[in-house]
Amino acid sequence: MKEAIMTRRVVIIGANAAGMEAASAARKKDRTAEITLITQEKTPGYSRCGLPFVIGGQIPSFKDLIVYPPAYFKMLKLNLKTETKATTIDTKGKLVTVINKNGAKESLPYDSLIIATGADAFMPSIKGREKQGILSLRNIEDGEEILEKVQNGAKSAVIMGAGLIGLETGVAFIERGLKVTLVEMLPQILPAMLDADMAKLVQEHLQEKGMDILTEKPVEEFLGDEKVTAIIAGGEKIEADLFLSAFGVRANTKLAIDAGIPLGESRAIKTNSKMETDVPDVYAVGDCAEAPNLITHKAVCAQLGTIAVRHGKVAGANAAGSYSQLPGVLGSAVTRLFDIEAGVTGLTEVVAKRAGIEVVKGAISSKTKADYYPGALPIKVKLIVEKESQRIIGAQIVGGEEVTQRINALSFAIQKNMTVRELAKADTAYAPPLNETWDPMVLAAEMILMRLR
Amino acid sequence: MVKVENYEVPENLYYSNDFAWIKVEGEKVRMGITDYAQKQLREIVYAELPDSGTELTQNEPYGTLESVKAVSDLVAAVSGTIEEVNTEVQTQPELLNEDPYIKGWLVVVKPANLKAELSNLMDFDKAVEWHKNQGK
Numbered sequence: 054m055k056e057a058i059m060t061r062r063v064v065i066i067g068a069n070a071a072g073m074e075a076a077s078a079a080r081k082k083d084r085t086a087e088i089t090l091i092t093q094e095k096t097p098g099y100s101r102c103g104l105p106f107v108i109g110g111q112i113p114s115f116k117d118l119i120v121y122p123p124a125y126f127k128m129l130k131l132n133l134k135t136e137t138k139a140t141t142i143d144t145k146g147k148l149v150t151v152i153n154k155n156g157a158k159e160s161l162p163y164d165s166l167i168i169a170t171g172a173d174a175f176m177p178s179i180k181g182r183e184k185q186g187i188l189s190l191r192n193i194e195d196g197e198e199i200l201e202k203v204q205n206g207a208k209s210a211v212i213m214g215a216g217l218i219g220l221e222t223g224v225a226f227i228e229r230g231l232k233v234t235l236v237e238m239l240p241q242i243l244p245a246m247l248d249a250d251m252a253k254l255v256q257e258h259l260q261e262k263g264m265d266i267l268t269e270k271p272v273e274e275f276l277g278d279e280k281v282t283a284i285i286a287g288g289e290k291i292e293a294d295l296f297l298s299a300f301g302v303r304a305n306t307k308l309a310i311d312a313g314i315p316l317g318e319s320r321a322i323k324t325n326s327k328m329e330t331d332v333p334d335v336y337a338v339g340d341c342a343e344a345p346n347l348i349t350h351k352a353v354c355a356q357l358g359t360i361a362v363r364h365g366k367v368a369g370a371n372a373a374g375s376y377s378q379l380p381g382v383l384g385s386a387v388t389r390l391f392d393i394e395a396g397v398t399g400l401t402e403v404v405a406k407r408a409g410i411e412v413v414k415g416a417i418s419s420k421t422k423a424d425y426y427p428g429a430l431p432i433k434v435k436l437i438v439e440k441e442s443q444r445i446i447g448a449q450i451v452g453g454e455e456v457t458q459r460i461n462a463l464s465f466a467i468q469k470n471m472t473v474r475e476l477a478k479a480d481t482a483y484a485p486p487l488n489e490t491w492d493p494m495v496l497a498a499e500m501i502l503m504r505l506r
Numbered sequence: 507m508v509k510v511e512n513y514e515v516p517e518n519l520y521y522s523n524d525f526a527w528i529k530v531e532g533e534k535v536r537m538g539i540t541d542y543a544q545k546q547l548r549e550i551v552y553a554e555l556p557d558s559g560t561e562l563t564q565n566e567p568y569g570t571l572e573s574v575k576a577v578s579d580l581v582a583a584v585s586g587t588i589e590e591v592n593t594e595v596q597t598q599p600e601l602l603n604e605d606p607y608i609k610g611w612l613v614v615v616k617p618a619n620l621k622a623e624l625s626n627l628m629d630f631d632k633a634v635e636w637h638k639n640q641g642k
Contacts, residue, residue: 077575077576080576080577081572081576081577084570084577084579116641119641122546122640122641123640123641124525124542124546124640124641125546125576127523127524128525128543128546128547128576128578128579129576129577129578130579
């Protein structure tokens with residue numbers, strides 16, 4: 054057969070974290086494949102996770118979030134169709150139909166298709182939600198709109214939802230001088246990330262910095278004529294200049310559903326460990342796809358940038374005829390809010406119990422340097438262990454610094470099936486300006502061992 | 507040498523759209539990749555280069571560079587015959603990251619049609635403008 058006939062065609066719907074990683078991995082495995090990325094956005098290849106920090110002013114411009122400039126597409130010979138929407142997938146004929154902003158339609162044949170359609174901001178069915186002025190922060194255009202409002206004199210903001218985006222944007226608003234009220238339906242902030250005891254530490258810090266946090270206040274109504282001027286949450290009326298909806302995101306699965314590509318139990322696109330969907334030669338990656346949790350082995354759609362790129366790398370290699378597997382995900386995540394860092398890996402206590410796992414927990418409050426060393430900051434480590442196997446299955450850390458690499462260490466421990474007994478004897482590093490002699494991770498393990506006696 | 511954004515652009519070279527530089531050395535031409543290219547690729551782990559005697563055609567690929575992050579064709583900035591290959595970058599590809607314009611040269615070519623082909627390349631002034639429009 055002639056080489057020209059054998060050129061593999063890889064089509065990727067989506068050109069951010071997961072899609073770009075998939076394209077790079079596909080190119081590494083197949084130097085001649087025709088790789089095409091389709092995105093509805095104007096700008097491809099930027100970091101969504103950085104959006105709140107442009108609003109906060111730490112990053113000077115939204116342009117700085119671009120991870121993959123046009124030169125990268127040229128160097129890797131990646132075709133790119135921006136402001137183009139994939140409208141249908143014909144999985145039998147192996148065709149994707151797309152339409153660009155001028156209304157021109159095109160059919161793109163594929164040998165391998167990677168769906169990286171991401172997730173959309175979720176808006177619950179709240180009375181008055183059709184009114185104008187309810188903002189969300191999902192892409193650069195959203196960010197530009199919010200920043201413009203902030204710079205044009207908005208004095209106050211209501212943030213609806215106490216997840217990572219809500220809190221990080223709330224911090225950004227306060228740094229820009231706005232008065233921020235945050236409303237959350239549940240009794241705690243960061244409900245998907247931390248247990249209530251750890252979330253409380255973060256909440257207290259945010260309140261000290263001036264954020265007004267109202268928990269157990271579901272949003273009941275948007276008030277205003279055409280434009281929202283206030284909300285009612287938990288029976289209370291709150292007025293503001295700016296309203297940010299941060300209720301969470303939902304996997305964007307319509308294209309897949311219409312094409313008969315099945316969803317899994319997490320309501321994201323069902324995939325196996327090669328990131329293949331149930332349809333041959335169709336892969337799904339990123340916020341629209343699921344992967345098994347390494348501890349429960351149940352499929353989850355964790356919607357983190359770290360997971361998106363891992364999905365993408367595996368799918369890209371497989372789509373280009375190579376072989377790669379993703380064993381699963383833990384959902385390790387960190388954030389910084391003003392002067393406090395919070396992190397998680399594995400299961401929280403709540404999630405573990407919901408999964409029917411009998412747990413023993415331990416939590417140690419310590420310092421980030423020797424107690425006597427000037428500038429030592431508080432840090433609290435919470436460990437969660439499965440009682441029967443004594444394996445570490447989760448950890449949360451809240452502290453003034455040095456949270457991320459401890460979360461990473463505990464993530465490795467979980468992935469290597471480390472027991473709490475092994476962690477209690479683990480070797481750690483110390484010097485007065487850098488750590489305590491007994492790292493709080495090790496002491497938390499010691500506490501659990503005592504409780505297991 | 508000037509720096510555009512964070513990228514070095516030396517004065518005495520010609521540049522192609524495909525991130526290559528050439529230096530005219532009498533009858534011969536030395537060729538490599540730009541500082542911009544190496545910074546896009548990040549840590550280069552593998553340089554696949556042809557042997558001496560290979561014929562190059564302007565704008566056609568003649569090798570590849572692979573980094574942890576990416577892989578990219580090397581595209582010839584001029585046509586000609588390879589007279590010398592930098593075997594040091596094959597054993598120490600990090601030279602491409604550390605010193606793309608001096609120790610990280612790739613091949614020396616006996617050009618076939620240099621005068622005409624130079625008009626397809628950018629001189630220093632044009633290259634500075636081009637770098638400004640590349641994005642980080």
